[in-house]
Amino acid sequence: GDDVKSACCDTCLCTRSQPPTCRCVDVGERCHSACNHCVCNYSNPPQCQCFDTHKFCYKACHSSEKEEVIKN
Template sequence: MKVAMATSMIFFFLLAGAAGEASSDDIRLSGDGGAAEQQARPWKCCDNIEKLPEKIFPPRWRCNDELEASQCVDACAVCREAPGPFPGPLICDDVYWGVDPGPLCTERPWGSCCDRAFCTKTNPPTCRCADEVASCAAACQDCQPVESSEPPRYVCQDQFTGQPGPSCTPDAYN
């Protein structure tokens, strides 16, 4: 009987504490108006995006693009020096918490999508797109014709450091 009464008292105190006001030390979940609410990205585009290693959803991102001092001060809350000689460019140290880190600033040489991408396993990867297209994208520097293709088809031989982009054709299984 005493064990049940002690357990009831502990449970009562836990409930009373949970019903009280939340303090600034409490962890808030995204549904209760806490820090996990969706926020605006601190950058318009980013080529050197880094997904922070925490295993949380949505993930947190940092854009490690090197900026001129005036650009960093205007766009970011916190700027830090980029590695290298002083004085050099700055890196925005702001973190974005959300699903989509935003677009790249630099266009991929083969365009916005690729079905047959071949990438290295480095971070970030170096990719090449082997799609055979009617004409190469304007950003492609090395556009090679595909031999014995009718009508004529071309492949962009340029390499790109970063993700290859989305697939051009919808997945057959979706």
């Protein structure tokens, strides 16, 4: 849907496995629009992070996309 099209991530971590397992580790006041498992702390403003995993990364929200590979 439109939520997936508008979802974005600046810092995406992926494993080296094939297919990779990727997770957006951006922290912000809310999670991206396609996030199903969003966890926020109770600070003001809230610090939220999405814990969904995918076989891909969403497009960058800003121009400097960071994609890192983490070891399994």
